[in-house]
Amino acid sequence: MDASAPALSVRDVTKTFQTPEGGQVHALDSVSLDIADGSFMVLLGPSGCGKTTLLRCIAGLEAPDSGQIDLRGQRIDDMPVWRRRVNTVFQSYALFPHMTVAQNIAFGLQMDKVPSAAIKRKVEASLEMVHLSGLGSRKPSQLSGGQQQRVALARALAKEPEVLLLDEPLSALDLKLRRGMQSELKRLQRETSITFVLVTHDQDEAMAMGDQVAVFNAGRIVQVGEPREVYLRPNSRFVADFIGEANVLTGRLDTYGLVIESLGLVPRDRLLDGTLLPAGPVHVAVRPENVTLDRDPVGTAKVTDVSYVGGDIRVEVQTASLTIVSRVPSQRVAPPSIGDRVSVSFAVESLCVVAD
């Protein structure tokens, strides 16, 4: 088998739902995506963007209207759910309430007609892997949310699927537990080297976990890349806004460079890909941490809001026509006060020209 071939390949998958009013919703609009073998792919997007629909199409819980899904080069989109070597961790965990934890985990193995001695071993190993050894005889209702989550994971992983699908698996957990489970999931993925595909609407989670992030919007994938790349080089206004906080400024690109109203000019050769972009009006994204504010009695901007976010100070300033957000670690500078006059500057390398 070709080592560089993707574990999972999605080609032009389209899925449309009928609304009761007779309208149509394009849950997936010709989506294509390759997921590398052994990687951790995160599908990220706001509610209703189609990411879960894609996951369900891969699992076989939903049938795409058109397109093709290949698992290790074998077409699977016309295969019934129970025949696909793909397993899912459900958002609600979907543990069988009438079975014990061990029976839950054994269920999938019994379906594969694994001999019962082997099942017993595998159940033990799976429980150990998720640190639940000794809880095999409990009913799901006797477990905490975090423990149920682990059982759901163990149940899916016990089948050693080619690809593990996780549908917002951490959304029901509280913040602290969620952080712990994030690293736990990464560890499991590394140890098993199974391809993970995780759906989330939480950008922090996506950044923390994914080797690759696919950002969804309105049934389309708008950008795929490593988390850092997506964060630093968003290719669209949507991605810039959705991932982290961004100042999106309007400017104009001409022969010499980029002109941003009331802020100044950046020569073309200092912009990333600057020489390739056509002239015309553009949007420019800049992250708050790349905005520098200096106290300046004759500065063009005035501080309108100061707040503490985590360890940072977030400062909002108002220029003649814009609101700009800046973020600096709180211990670095004395915070400005509301009403202070400041001058605004950017690190030029951090500017990113984005599509609308």
Added chain:
Amino acid sequence: MTELDAPAGATTRRGTARRARRGVGAGLRDFPTFRAVSYLVFAFLYLPLVFVVAYSFNSNRVVSVWRGFTFSWYAEVLGNDDIQRALINSLRIAFIATIVSVILATGLAIGLLTMARAGRTFAWTLIGAPLIIPEIVFAIGTLALFVQSRVPLGVNAITLAHIAFCIPFALLPIRARLRGVDPAVYEAAADLGANEWTIFRRITMPLLAPGIVAGALLAFIISLDDFIVSYFLAGPGGTTLPVYIFGMIRNAITPGVNALSTLMLVASILIVSLSYLLTRKRR
């Protein structure tokens, strides 16, 4: 002092503190006389049944004049051949009606989930019809149907009719159970490699089991206790226990009626309590 510090709306301590602070805190939810009326209503609901039970032990042949305690009416009733025949008829009808109605109701409960809107409205109208149609109309309607289609009256005719009105009673607990199931568990089972039949056998049925048993118990008492439909469909050989009791009441009321009634009351209350426990337990 602690009462003074208790926030309004906190559970009150009964007794003096409460009386002293009338109109403050949790007492605001109570309305005057409602408690008294409630006790009276409970008395109204249960006293008639209590009298039936009490007089079943009355040794006086005149039903409602107490003379002394005896079990003899139970012995007399249980030893009566006609009553034994009627009991066997009743049980046979109830068993078959229960089994068939539960099977049909389970199918309906599952089917209703995936029915289109129009189909569901139609289905619910049909299911609810035996409950909304005056029972006398249902009784003579089935009588006319059986006479017209030359189905002989008797135990089998009664069974056929009972199945129809047992369906809604069997359906409701099954449906309640089905609705409590996260639909994702079916998906999870399919995802783990189970096909439709395996899912039905290993997931759907075990999850529905308590609802099915509860529904069966309800169907059973509804069939066992039915009088009107059985009365019209009984024919010569189809006398059920309620039909027999009706005859006793009509002809001559003896304390035997009370004994028989007590036995039926006890059976009904036991069965419905069991059903209740089954549906409440896992919530």
Added chain:
Amino acid sequence: MGASGTALETSDSATSDSATSDPRAPESRTPASARRQRQAGQGSWWNGLPGLVYLVALVLLPLFIILVYSFLSRAKLGVGVKWQFTLTPYTELLYSESLSGGRSFDPTYLQIIANSFWYALITSVVCLVLAIPIAMWLATRPPERRTALVFAVTIPFWTSLLIRTYSFIIILNDNGPINGALRGIGLIDEPISMLYTPFATVVGLVYTFLPFMILPIYASAERFDFRLAEAAYDLGAGKWTVLRRVVLPSVRPGVIAGLVLVFIPALGSYLAPELLGGGKSSMIANVIAAQFGASRNWPFGAALSVLLLVITLLVLIIFAIVAKRASRAAGRGGWEALL
């Protein structure tokens, strides 16, 4: 058996959405029809087909035959009908035929229909007056005790209607406990005749249908937000004002549902007038039964049944217009609370 088909129906549509879609998944905001599509392991609509066919055969078909019979002639001998079209069964409602063949207006059946309405109405009102206090009282009990108490209200419903009705023969007769008690304390010398009067019939009806009034009102009262009452007290209202102006309007859907669930089955009652009324307070059902029994006039019994069905439907429609939401409350409160 009781009442409320429509209640069942609407309770389904009110809750079906939560049944067919997973509320937790953000993507479940996709349209309902999409979620309704067949999913693995959830079975299919045809599972319900045998049940539906059965109900058509044993519920719809009998009604249809009743309708047909009501336009046929009575059989000369024995049971059944003669297959000859006639409107006589319906004219018999208003006119009686003398031996010579002449027709004269006869209000007997109109009187019985009016009686039935009157008894059903009194029953509904009495049930309502008793049910509101107990429903409110139940709704304000601590949750653990509440379920047990509500169950206690439902238990009599599950016991034999025949025995429940019969119990009032024991209670109301001249030597019964009520007369005994009144004589015992010297209030009366001669027993008061209560059994075999319209009074006994209404008492029996109230007893039979009281749970159907309590449960839907309770279901509404249970959902009542007592912070509204607190707000009213805070604004200076007294207990009765709060009850009248704030609480009762909120339980109105339950009240309307309860009225439907009591009035309709009470109207078609057979046993209470049969056993307790002693022939002095016959209702429609007793006349129908007589036509299929001793009177052997099936077409006339069928016509009366059609009339009873039409009245039932009209009452349902009127109540549905009065409160669209009532049947929903009946579904939750009536049947669902029973089970």
